Amino acid sequence: MSAHKGEQSLATVGLTKTFGGVAALDGATVSFRHGKVNALIGPNGSGKTTFFNCVTGMIRPDAGRTTYRGRDITARPPHRIARAGIGRSFQLCRVFPRMTVLDNLLVAVRPPNLPAQLAGARKREETERARYWLTRMGIDHLETAEARNLSWGQQKLLELAGVLMSEPELILLDEPAGGVNPALIDRICDLVRELNAEGRTFLIVEHNMDLVMSLSDHVVVFDRGRPIAEGPPSVIQSDERVLEAYLGV
Structure with missing residues (x-):
């Protein structure tokens, strides 16, 4: 998987989404870098998850355009966006x-019909690939356990493994450290670094600022539905607009 780290990955122009007259996204124009670990941060209600939902086809934006590697993916259905290389x-x-x-x-790699998924899901190649990702996540010893019996952190690792089954080039993680114990947070960070070194691009929404600042190459800050700052972590940490948005100072 090639990673030309200077080029653009995901980008939006004028992305807008309102709910009941309130703008969750307010003409957001932003881009993220291919081959890098990108972060999207901001106060609660700043539009981060709405941004994820719009660019992955979960909800349709009211206006604006989304491109991935230069291809227009605006308002495509989620399965087509996934096939374009986004998980x-x-x-x-x-x-x-x-x-x-x-x-x-x-199930994550089968057709959308559930009976068909369950009937034909044990092809050797898919099973080997599934076991490979379970081993990478460090949860291969749990392969016969029901998912409900896993800890929250182990379920996060399982979900990441499911995302990786489709071999995406760009991985969007929505609060991967939320509710996870410190040891598993370290494991998730190690995995992101390893997968990024192998050529995958990341865009992470996260409230754990220690994680963001230690893991990210490029940080974008949202406030009130649009970006207010972007740059490397060292710059973002001292940006007055960011401090004002978070702390009201």
């Missing part, structure tokens, strides 16, 4: 709680 996780883990850990990954 994402969610704040609340999306796993099948009564299915085994292994079957959760096999």
